[in-house]
Amino acid sequence: MKTATAFTVRPSATLPGILMVLVLGLGHAPPASAAANFVLNNVDGPGEGFNDPAAPPHANQKGNNPGNTLGQMRLNVLQAVASQWGATLNSSITITVNIQFDPLTCAAQSAQLGSASATATASGFAGSLASTAYHIALAESIAGSNINGSSAEMSATFNSALDTNNPACMGGGGFYYGLDGNAPAGTTDLFPVVLHEFAHALGFVPIYNPATGAFTSGGGFPDVYSRNLLDVEAGKSWPQMNNAERLASSTNEPDLMWSGNAVNARLELFLDPVAEVKINAPPGIVGTHTAVLGEEPLAVIPPAGVTAGMIDGTALLADPCVQVPPGQVGAFAGKIALYDLPGGCPAFVPAFYADIAGAAGVIVRNTAASGLPDVSGVINNQDITIPYVGVTQAVGNSLRANIGTANVTLQDSATLLNGVGNGQIRMYAPTALAAGSSVAHWTRSARPDLLMEPVKGILPYNQIDLTRAAMVDIGWSVNGLEPEPVAEEIFENGFENPPP
Amino acid sequence: MKRQHWITLLAGLASALALQAQEPPQEPRNEIRFDAATERAFDHTGKHQTVSHQPDGTTLTEFNGSFQNVTVARIGADGKVETLCTTDQEAARRFMAGEDVEPEKTTRLESPVVRQP
Numbered sequence: 312m313k314t315a316t317a318f319t320v321r322p323s324a325t326l327p328g329i330l331m332v333l334v335l336g337l338g339h340a341p342p343a344s345a346a347a348n349f350v351l352n353n354v355d356g357p358g359e360g361f362n363d364p365a366a367p368p369h370a371n372q373k374g375n376n377p378g379n380t381l382g383q384m385r386l387n388v389l390q391a392v393a394s395q396w397g398a399t400l401n402s403s404i405t406i407t408v409n410i411q412f413d414p415l416t417c418a419a420q421s422a423q424l425g426s427a428s429a430t431a432t433a434s435g436f437a438g439s440l441a442s443t444a445y446h447i448a449l450a451e452s453i454a455g456s457n458i459n460g461s462s463a464e465m466s467a468t469f470n471s472a473l474d475t476n477n478p479a480c481m482g483g484g485g486f487y488y489g490l491d492g493n494a495p496a497g498t499t500d501l502f503p504v505v506l507h508e509f510a511h512a513l514g515f516v517p518i519y520n521p522a523t524g525a526f527t528s529g530g531g532f533p534d535v536y537s538r539n540l541l542d543v544e545a546g547k548s549w550p551q552m553n554n555a556e557r558l559a560s561s562t563n564e565p566d567l568m569w570s571g572n573a574v575n576a577r578l579e580l581f582l583d584p585v586a587e588v589k590i591n592a593p594p595g596i597v598g599t600h601t602a603v604l605g606e607e608p609l610a611v612i613p614p615a616g617v618t619a620g621m622i623d624g625t626a627l628l629a630d631p632c633v634q635v636p637p638g639q640v641g642a643f644a645g646k647i648a649l650y651d652l653p654g655g656c657p658a659f660v661p662a663f664y665a666d667i668a669g670a671a672g673v674i675v676r677n678t679a680a681s682g683l684p685d686v687s688g689v690i691n692n693q694d695i696t697i698p699y700v701g702v703t704q705a706v707g708n709s710l711r712a713n714i715g716t717a718n719v720t721l722q723d724s725a726t727l728l729n730g731v732g733n734g735q736i737r738m739y740a741p742t743a744l745a746a747g748s749s750v751a752h753w754t755r756s757a758r759p760d761l762l763m764e765p766v767k768g769i770l771p772y773n774q775i776d777l778t779r780a781a782m783v784d785i786g787w788s789v790n791g792l793e794p795e796p797v798a799e800e801i802f803e804n805g806f807e808n809p810p811p
Numbered sequence: 812m813k814r815q816h817w818i819t820l821l822a823g824l825a826s827a828l829a830l831q832a833q834e835p836p837q838e839p840r841n842e843i844r845f846d847a848a849t850e851r852a853f854d855h856t857g858k859h860q861t862v863s864h865q866p867d868g869t870t871l872t873e874f875n876g877s878f879q880n881v882t883v884a885r886i887g888a889d890g891k892v893e894t895l896c897t898t899d900q901e902a903a904r905r906f907m908a909g910e911d912v913e914p915e916k917t918t919r920l921e922s923p924v925v926r927q928p
Contacts, residue, residue, distance in 0.1 A: 416845050418838035421885035421907035423845065424894065426852045428879035436869040444872065458869055466876075468848070482886055499892050504882050507896060511880040518878065520856050521898065527857035529864075529872040747853075747899020751880065766895050 346790065347402040347452070349393035351386070352409050352463055360412030360471055361385050367485060368476035372498055374489015381474055384488035385412060385501075389467070391490050392505040396513065399775055401788040402452035407463040408512075415470035417480035424499065425469035427508035432518055432528045433458050444528035445535050445786065446514040453786055465512040473499060492773065502773065507762055510778050514785045515763055516751040517549070524558030535785045540738065540750065541570035561740055561749050568735035569753075571784025574777055575735050576795040581776045582730055583758045584723035586612060586700045588674060592718040596709045601727065602674075602700035604758075605659055605686045610695040616722035617647070617698055619671040623714045624648040624661060632656035635668040643668035647719055649710055652678045652701070658686040662699035672721045673699035676707025730757030736777070739765050753777070840908035845900065852879035853900040883907050 353361045363381040367373060378384035389410055409430075416423040433450035434443060436458060448464040451457060474485045484497035494500035518534040519526050526533050533550040540549040542556075544566035549557055560567055569575065586604035590596050604612065622642050624631060632655045635643060648665045652658055652675050662673040677684035684701035698721050702710075710717050730737055730753065737754035748765035755764055761776050782789050851859060859877040864870055880896055883903045887893045895906040905911075 413848075415849060416843060416907075418843060418907060420909070421838060421843075421883065423849065423903070423907075424882040424884050426849065426879040426881040428852070428874060431871055431873040433872070434870045436867070447871075454869075458865075459871060459873075462873070466879075468852075481884065481892075494892075496890065499884055499894075504894065508880055508882060511896075516880060516898075522856065525857075527855070527860065527872075527878075529860075529862035529870040747897035747902040748895065751898065752896065765897070766893065 345401040345403045345788070347397045347400040347448075348405045349397050350405055350407045351389050351393060352407050353386070354409050354411045355382075361389075361410060363412070363471070363474075367474060367488065368483075369485055369498070371495045372474070372485045372488055374487060374493060375491050376488040378488070385469070385486075388488055388490065388501050389505060392502060392509055395506065395773060395775065396509055399779060399789055399791065400452070400513070400782065401790065402448065403455055404448075404451040404457055406448045406451075406465065408465040408467055408509075409463040410467050412469050412471040414472040415468070417470065417472045417477070419479050420482065422473055422481040422499075423470055424473075424501075424504050425467065425508065427465065427467035427505075427512045428516075429465055429512045429514070430463055431459055432534060434528060434530060434532050440535065440538070442530070442532045443535050443538065444518055444526075444530075444532045446512070446516075446518075448512070449514045449535070449786055452788065465509070467505065467508060467512070469501070469505075503762075506773065506775075510763055510775075511751065513782065514787070515778060515781060519557065521558075521561060521747065521749070524552075524554035524556070524561070539569050539571040539574075539781075539784050541568045541735070542566055543568055543733065543735075564740035564754060565732060565737050565756075567738045567740040567750070568732065569738060569781070569784075570735060571781060573780040573783035573792070577777065577780050577793055578728050578731050578734075578736055579796055580793055581759075581761065582728040582736075584725070585727040585729055586698070587722050587724050587727075588700060588702055588706065589616075589720040589722055590710070590717065591618070591720060593713050593716045596713055596717070600702060600706045601683075601724070602702050602706075602721075603683045603686055605662060605695070605699040605701075606689050607659055607662075607695040607699075608689070610662070610698050612698045612721055612723050614723075616720045617672045618718065618720040619645055619647045621674075621710060621714050621717045621719060622646045622648055623711060624650045624665060624673075625676075626711075626714075630655070631661040631664070634664050640668045643670040645669065645671050647672040647674060647721065649674050649676060649707065649714065651676050651707070652684040652686075654678075657688045658684065658701065659688055659690060659695060659699065662697070663690060663693060663695050665699075666695050666697045670697060672697050674707070674710065674719070674721075675699060675701045676711070677701060677704045680704055730754045838908055840904045840910065843904045843907050845903075848876060849881065850900065851876045852881055853898060853903070854878070855898055885909060 355361045361382045365381050367381050376384045376387050378387045429446040431447040432444040436454040438453040447459055472480050477483050486501045487494035487498035517537045518528050537549040542560040586602040587599050588602045589599045631650050631653050648670045650661045658675045665673045675684050675686055686701040738750055739752040739754050740749045752765040753761050753763050763778050854877040859875045861873045882894055882896045883906055884892050884894045897903050
């Protein structure tokens with residue numbers, strides 16, 4: 312059933328005479344079910360932050376936002392995010408969010424955008440799992456009662472310094488306040504940042520000390536998010552580990568997984584298949600190997616795959632980072648070109664030139680002894696229209712040794728998804744250099760990008776994607792959960808129906 | 812169209828690659844400062860927490876401004892905004908200073924898998 316959501320924007324305490332209570336249903340009827348009701352509690356002072364009466368410094372910051380002042384535009388963005396989460400989650404207890412815009416850290420090319428969190432966790436309440444902490448909004452939704460009295464359930468602060476038209480602050484472009492995902496170059500889209508941070512505040516984050524591995528909620532209890540973390544190398548869930556084991560697990564990608572059933576039953580709805588190189592000939596090297604597909608948006612593998620013989624681009628060309636000389640273009644026509652991972656340019660450069668020369672596809676051999684090569688990155692002003700994939704050095708060596716007789720197919724895996732191992736999505740858990748983002752996000756190898764990945768060029772605009780199911784796994788009642796895909800069952804008679 | 816105008820377009824590619832190679836000037840990491848509230852936001856040790864017990868058995872742990880997720884941004888080499896969501900102050904500084912936040916260049920998507928036909 313479609314549910315409606317209500318929002319209330321609570322006026323700043325310093326503006327007692329101005330009634331600013333808004334109830335927005337976004338076209339829907341008033342709430343008739345238990346859809347979550349978010350109250351945005353504006354704690355900014357007069358004339359600043361969410362009360363700023365000025366117009367944004369640049370006209371292109373407004374987009375389709377109906378507001379005319381910085382303060383109203385900011386409120387509209389926060390309301391839109393609250394609307395989306397309110398329509399997604401059910402709770403009979405109001406979720407109050409203290410919101411403010413303050414001048415925060417800025418530099419010429421970088422800035423702090425903002426921060427958000429739950430204000431508390433709770434454990435031991437009616438309906439909770441034993442010895443388990445919950446983010447407070449979730450706890451109250453499960454308990455059906457207000458646990459923290461008059462306190463807010465969440466808080467969020469964003470950086471007003473971006474909107475001061477100061478070139479020394481992120482180039483001076485400011486936040487983009489449109490609600491359409493069309494942030495112009497030079498601006499920073501606020502909506503997806505808030506959508507992402509609200510997910511953390513609603514429970515998508517473990518409550519532990521990343522320096523020691525210790526759970527920190529009262530009583531030292533694990534939180535319900537951590538109950539969904541499984542280290543398949545250690546063979547333990549996070550609550551089963553001691554602090555040292557948990558600390559080691561936080562940097563154990565690709566073996567730290569999300570074990571929740573709601574997420575893992577829906578992976579194929581949101582994640583693309585892994586690329587594969589299937590070697591069809593010669594007989595001595597026939598087999599199928601996992602590969603990594605380049606990121607150029609048009610460089611996709613067609614449903615039927617791409618099958619062709621091969622040439623060795625690295626052997627043919629003096630420099631793979633420049634255009635194929637006219638006299639050698641003919642050798643590429645219809646072939647899949649093998650290259651070593653170039654040292655002088657990104658992998659997409661020889662792929663682009665091979666495309667120009669008429670190749671059917673490109674395979675990039677890793678120059679490192681283990682793992683798959685980095686074929687990431689895109690060309691801003693060009694398209695690559697053939698698939699290019701990276702393979703291990705060993706696979707590349709086999710192909711090179713048989714280049715004259717090799718016939719290969721670039722294809723999508725029928726069973727493997729990007730970012731997934733053994734049917735479970737991986738968590739972001741790289742080495743300590745990325746401390747702080749680990750464990751609280753999905754792996755970066757998920758494709759397409761998901762809302763709750765840690766690093767983004769462009770955040771998915773308004774897709775809650777797998778996070779909706781994650782909310783189910785941590786205990787939320789949600790609306791609009793996608794049905795689980797039905798596995799195609801083939802019976803012994805070879806048909807999709809059982810024998811009569 | 813690409814093949815008809817490749818000379819012009821390759822000039823664009825050269826510019827793009829040049830942009831990629833030319834990192835924009837970034838603030839030195841040790842000159843990036845956060846205010847006191849943000850430093851507390853980054854704190855995940857639990858030292859700012861207060862714990863209370865309610866008559867019905869509920870334990871409430873209040874963060875008091877700590878345990879936040881902080882989003883920082885930078886303008887990338889291609890001129891586009893990049894963001895990082897982190898709970899670690901040093902990781903935030905490193906990102907804002909234009910440094911890599913991941914140490915490895917190889918992409919660890921999947922362990923290599925070989926299936927016999």
